[in-house]
Amino acid sequence: MSCSASKKIVDKPIVFNLERSELTLQYLKNRYGLEQDVPNIIPRMIVLHWTAIPTIESSFDAFLNTKLPQWRPDIESVSGLNVSAHFLVDQDGTIYRLIPETTMARHVIGLNHCAIGVENVGGTADTPLTKSQLKSNVRLVKYLAKKYNIEYLIGHHEYTLFEGHELWLEKDEEYRTTKSDPGNAFMAKVRKATKNFDFKPIPTIIQ
Ligand SMILES: [Zn+2]
Secondary structure: OHHHHHOOEEEOOOOOOHHHHHHHHHHHHHHHOOOOOOOEOOOOEEEEEEOOEOOHHHHHHHHHOOEOOOOOOOOOOOOOEOOOOOEEEOOOOOEEEOOOOOEOOOOOOOOOOOEEEEEEOEOEOOEOOOHHHHHHHHHHHHHHHHHOOOOEEEEHHHHHHHOOOOOOOOOOOOOOOOOOOOOHHHHHHHHHHOHHHOOOOOOOOOO
């Protein structure tokens, strides 16, 4: 059976050298006001994503290097730290771990200091997320929720609902991006399958 491929977590590390470590520490300091000696996080949230890139190779390559490809160091307000995530789930459900679960990855504005990121390969018109990916996301959420004190499970498209929440630390009110990944339908299925963990409800917009 092909299901064995999705059973174990495969370590496939991206580059995390001294440069990435320093860029991460800078990010924590400049964006969140957190001065740390090591770029660690205490996980309290899981954020699910899709890469909008159709293949595992290209998705991995997008996260591999330490600096954002288009980074202009002369724009000091913008961090050069490349985006990444802790996990990357291929269309066949194989789960790759890209960095340690308690190291900070840049994947969600405002919340990276406490959020574990799970990226899914695909999300384009030709590569919608698969049933195997759904199963692997559920497995990963269960694994992480047993290991850490996870309070929130959110889709990337829901992140701005945390503005004003105690976990929201982004200092720049202008720094926002509009996200649609991974969508309400996918989140509803993952939430249904993990409802016994009683994650906290996400904040709703106050009238
Ligand atoms: Zn995303």
